[in-house]
Amino acid sequence: MERQLIGEIRDGNKDSFRKLYEAYSDGALRTAAGIMRDRELARDAVQETFIRVYRNLGSFDTDKPFKPWFYRILVNECNRLLRKQPRVVSLDRVCDEQGHQIAGKDREDYMDLYDAIQSLKDIYRIPVVLKYLQGFTEKEAAQILETNQNTVKSRLYKAREMLRKKLESGEGRVGLGQ
Amino acid sequence: MDNRDWDEKLKQALNEGTKVKPEDKEDVWNNIESQLYASHSKEDIIPMKRKRGFVKLVASMAAAAILVIGLNTQPGLALVNRIKEMFDPEKNITQDIEGSREEQNVQLNEGRDAEYVIYVDEERYEFVKVGDSDRIVPNPPLEERYPEVSMEIRQVSDKNPEALIEEMEALLKEEFADVTVPERVDNPVSGWTVRGLEGNSWDSRLVRVYVISNQSQGSFVITQRYFLEAEEGHGARFDHMLKEFHIVEDEDE
Numbered sequence: 001m002e003r004q005l006i007g008e009i010r011d012g013n014k015d016s017f018r019k020l021y022e023a024y025s026d027g028a029l030r031t032a033a034g035i036m037r038d039r040e041l042a043r044d045a046v047q048e049t050f051i052r053v054y055r056n057l058g059s060f061d062t063d064k065p066f067k068p069w070f071y072r073i074l075v076n077e078c079n080r081l082l083r084k085q086p087r088v089v090s091l092d093r094v095c096d097e098q099g100h101q102i103a104g105k106d107r108e109d110y111m112d113l114y115d116a117i118q119s120l121k122d123i124y125r126i127p128v129v130l131k132y133l134q135g136f137t138e139k140e141a142a143q144i145l146e147t148n149q150n151t152v153k154s155r156l157y158k159a160r161e162m163l164r165k166k167l168e169s170g171e172g173r174v175g176l177g178q
Numbered sequence: 179m180d181n182r183d184w185d186e187k188l189k190q191a192l193n194e195g196t197k198v199k200p201e202d203k204e205d206v207w208n209n210i211e212s213q214l215y216a217s218h219s220k221e222d223i224i225p226m227k228r229k230r231g232f233v234k235l236v237a238s239m240a241a242a243a244i245l246v247i248g249l250n251t252q253p254g255l256a257l258v259n260r261i262k263e264m265f266d267p268e269k270n271i272t273q274d275i276e277g278s279r280e281e282q283n284v285q286l287n288e289g290r291d292a293e294y295v296i297y298v299d300e301e302r303y304e305f306v307k308v309g310d311s312d313r314i315v316p317n318p319p320l321e322e323r324y325p326e327v328s329m330e331i332r333q334v335s336d337k338n339p340e341a342l343i344e345e346m347e348a349l350l351k352e353e354f355a356d357v358t359v360p361e362r363v364d365n366p367v368s369g370w371t372v373r374g375l376e377g378n379s380w381d382s383r384l385v386r387v388y389v390i391s392n393q394s395q396g397s398f399v400i401t402q403r404y405f406l407e408a409e410e411g412h413g414a415r416f417d418h419m420l421k422e423f424h425i426v427e428d429e430d431e
Contacts, residue, residue, distance in 0.1 A: 014215055021210070025203050030196035039202070047206045054214055059272070059281040083380050083407055113187060114195030132188040133196065160184060 002066045010057055021050060024067075027134060028074055034129035035078040037118050045081050049074045071134065072144045075126060082122060116166040124159035127152050265295055265424070273418040275411060284422060289331060294398065296331070297422035299415055314419065316412070325383045325405040329416045331423075335396035339389040342397045343370040346387045350374035354385070363388070366420040367400070380407040393425050 008016035028049060032042035052073050060069060117128055130141040138156065142149040268285045284297035287305040289312050296314075298305045304317035311332035320327055334342060343360045350357045354374030363371045369390030376382040388400040400420065404412045 014211075017214075018207070021207055025206065026198055029198045029202060029206070030192075033196040033198075034192055043202055043206050047209050050206075050210050051213055054210075056280045059279060080407070110187070110191045110194045113191035117188070117191060118195070128188065129192065132185065133192040160188075163188075164184075 003062045006057055006060065006062055006066065009054070017054065024070060025050075028070075031071070031074060031129055031134055032078055034117070034133055035075070035122075035126055036081065041081055045074065045078045049077045052077065068136070068140050068144055071130070071136070072146070075130075075144055078126075079122075113163065113167065116163050119166065120159055120162060124155050124162065127155045128159050131156060269297060269422075271297070271418060271422065273414065275414050275418075282418070284419065290333065293333060293392070294331070294423060294425045296419060296424070298419055302415065303419075314416070323381075324408075325381055325403075327404045327408060327412050329403075329419070330399075330401045332399045332401075333392055333396060334399060335392070335394070337397055338395070339370050339391050339397045342399060343372060343387075343389045346389060346399065347372045350385060350387070354383075366417040367423060369397075375406070378406070380405070382406040384409060384413070386413070388420070398423075398425070 002020075005016045005020050009020065025046065028046045029042060032045040032049075033039060036042045036045060049070075053070060056073075060066070117125060120128065126145065127141050130136045130144060131138070136144065138152045139149050142152045145152065265286050268283060270281050270283050272279060272281050274280075282299050282301070285300045286295055287298045288295050290307060290310075296305070298314055300317075302316060303314045306313050306315060311330050313331070314329040316327050337345075347357060347360050350372060351374075354376055356375040356377075358373045360370050360372040363369065367388050367390050369388055371386060371388050373384065373386045375384050383403070383405055386402045388402075390398050390400070392398050400423075402413065402416045404416075
């Protein structure tokens with residue numbers, strides 16, 4: 001289906017590009033939010049990603065899966081914007097109070113964990129977002145991050161250990177520098 | 179908590195923490211739409227074919243013909259054919275830019291005195307002749323808040339690369355605290371390189387110099403200027419263009 005869409009987009013079909021946007025924008029906005037920790041920056045990253053994807057579709061090999069290619073561009077764009085930001089950022093939860101399926105104490109616990117994830121350094125946080133939000137395998141995450149699989153595996157392990165410690169020490173909402 | 183519980187909790191926490199507002203999705207689409215579809219559409223998709231290449235080839239061939247006139251009894255057609263065989267007016271190259279593999283259409287430009295040619299990414303840059311050097315600069319120009327971005331190509335006819343790279347190193351040391359030791363390279367050109375860096379912030383200036391033999395007694399000095407954050411963007415694009423740098427030698431000389 002994607003291959004057909006891509007062919008149509010290459011032919012200038014705007015409706016097809018909108019379909020691709022509908023299919024990928026939700027995941028892209030979530031992923032960018034998880035990486036960027038800032039809603040406005042996440043929007044910027046996603047916007048620029050779709051523009052880059054559109055402009056580079058001519059070089060995309062349709063024999064290969066589209067999703068990892070798309071997310072590689074997204075992660076690169078997020079990294080580019082992150083490098084422009086001050087090294088200490090404030091947490092900005094992307095969500096508001098609407099539309100949540102979990103409420104009360106459970107939701108607080110999840111948000112503590114989310115804050116703890118957000119407090120991880122980029123090199124640990126980004127693999128966590130790719131694996132647990134987007135469901136990429138370690139191999140796919142390694143391809144997206146242009147590193148080897150063992151590095152991703154090791155970073156995920158360390159990230160989980162750091163999260164355990166943060167939660168045990170009640171550190172979820174503090175220590176938020178890079 | 180075992181690993182499976184952890185995995186589930188991490189998924190749930192990320193799902194909860196990154197909920198998307200519908201208005202964000204629509205706003206982003208509107209911005210994309212206005213950028214991509216306001217005035218044009220599929221022409222934005224790279225690669226695209228250009229039609230003005232032939233004019234450039236003619237210009238290039240004419241200049242090259244002037245160079246060897248008087249050296250060849252039949253300079254016209256023979257040279258034209260040779261140049262035409264050697265250099266296409268445009269070509270597609272594949273390059274890795276900021277992690278993305280992209281195909282780029284590049285156009286033939288002829289250097290000062292027709293002593294070299296280089297294929298330039300004219301989607302993003304312009305080839306200009308300034309003073310005694312040629313420069314490739316962003317087109318349109320960057321905003322003033324960015325440090326200079328350019329690639330200068332200059333020929334020094336009486337100094338070999340080994341001597342010149344030391345001069346370049348000394349010059350960089352006057353300007354930058356962080357200067358690398360000159361080293362031989364085979365990519366993007368075969369010669370020497372040295373690099374000076376201002377600092378570690380995104381806009382720290384970075385100057386990379388390549389020095390290569392001009393196949394005679396002198397050298398070509400190629401000076402790339404950009405800033406730290408642009409290393410994988412402009413820096414990589416300059417290097418890809420340099421791979422398409424060719425010295426024009428007159429076989430009859």
